[in-house]
Amino acid sequence: MKQTWKNGLPSSPDYFPIGVWLQSPQNASRYTAAGINLYVALWQGPTEKQLAALKAAKMRVVCEQNAVGLAHKDDPIIAAWMHGDEPDNAQAVTDPVTGKKGWGPCVPPQKIVDDYKRLREKDPTRPILLNLGQGVANDAWKGRGAGAKLSDYETYVQGGDIISFDIYPAANNLPLGLVPKGVDRLAGWTGGKKHIWNCLECTRIDGKSKATPKQVRSETWRAIIHGSRGLIYFVHQFQPKFNEHALLDDPEMLASVTATNKQIQELAAVINSPNGKRTEQGGVELLTVEHAGGLTIFAAATGEKTVRVAVAKTGKVEVLGEGRMLKATNEGAAGQALFYDTFAPEDVHIYRVTVR
Known part of the structure; x- marks a missing residue:
């Protein structure tokens, strides 16, 4: 707006x-x-x-x-x-x-x-x-x-x-x-x-x-x-x-x-980009934003249990501010790549996906 x-x-x-x-x-x-x-x-x-x-x-x-x-x-x-x-x-x-x-x-x-x-x-x-x-x-x-x-x-x-x-x-x-x-x-x-x-x-x-x-x-x-x-x-x-x-x-x-x-x-x-899409998956809510040729995913745990979340994206995945990289695997439908991460209660992770 x-x-x-x-x-x-x-x-x-x-x-x-x-x-x-x-x-x-x-x-x-x-x-x-x-x-x-x-x-x-x-x-x-x-x-x-x-x-x-x-x-x-x-x-x-x-x-x-x-x-x-x-x-x-x-x-x-x-x-x-x-x-x-x-x-x-x-x-x-x-x-x-x-x-x-x-x-x-x-x-x-x-x-x-x-x-x-x-x-x-x-x-x-x-x-x-x-x-x-x-x-x-x-x-x-x-x-x-x-x-x-x-x-x-x-x-x-x-x-x-x-x-x-x-x-x-x-x-x-x-x-x-x-x-x-x-x-x-x-x-x-x-x-x-x-x-x-x-x-x-x-x-x-x-x-x-x-x-x-x-x-x-x-x-x-x-x-x-x-x-x-x-x-x-x-x-x-x-x-x-x-x-x-x-x-x-x-x-x-x-x-x-x-x-x-x-x-x-x-x-x-x-x-602030208008291109964000909000979804929820197994106790984690996500905001996925396409901006300047890349993808950023904001993800936050909503529950009290540790959960593992799969995010279907293709590319190199950096967890911002944490010094971690994640590997996408071709386990998704029609060969779509998935990367997995674990969320403890109240965890927040922010991902930057460099699209191939």
Whole structure:
């Protein structure tokens, strides 16, 4: 799906947006080193100081359309406008009589659409990002408030040009498959007419379970295989001790995320190609892309058992980033070559086939 904006994100096919959620601009250079090329949301901003710091770091930003932001409509540092966060969740309310705090219903879907139109009127040169909550994928989620229903999302998705959602399954002991499920649902609700992004976990968040680097890599590539074309890392930790940039203080996770981001950027033109075909085989989902005279196969395990997968392709097979080569054998129908590989739970392998 091609759609460009005069002052929006780069439209080059070798660009893939990789963002980080609500971070201090003072750490922009450290995130750049980790392969992140976009800030998403600014605390109580944008302010002039925040924008100046991001410009100095050459880090583009998705931010609110406040007075400072609108004063910078001609500034390319602003790549898109932020249209709130998780309006589909129950919203905090305060009883005007007792002052007691509680939770009310979610924001009405039509209000999001109406507000989107007003944002577009003020600046039609940039896309608007709407980030939704885990109810996109998790039907058991109780946090949407009274009266909410799944069909609300068909209206919500009309309230943005880039539609994202967040779910952190490992931190909440949920199946990792909810990540690709949410991507599929957003693609369906938008009819393939809008850009679909998703948020990724990489910290402990609230002191419960924490995703492993392998799980984060699995979530990342399964989202991409299902059609996500933008990622936003959630890097906060709230418990047992607050840390706004917990990813930067976790050497193992940071190294893994950095390596994955590097690989995504190297393969961005392939990922963005319209020639991809998604299939599933025995507990592994695959995205096969013909691009620039070659074949690239992205493959991710979906189950909890070790499986062996045969991929019918002819040619020399390199497993990218693993230093392995695979041999194709003529065992397929009508002499079609097959190469085999083994997938343990949460494994991801990426193959480049040099076609004979």
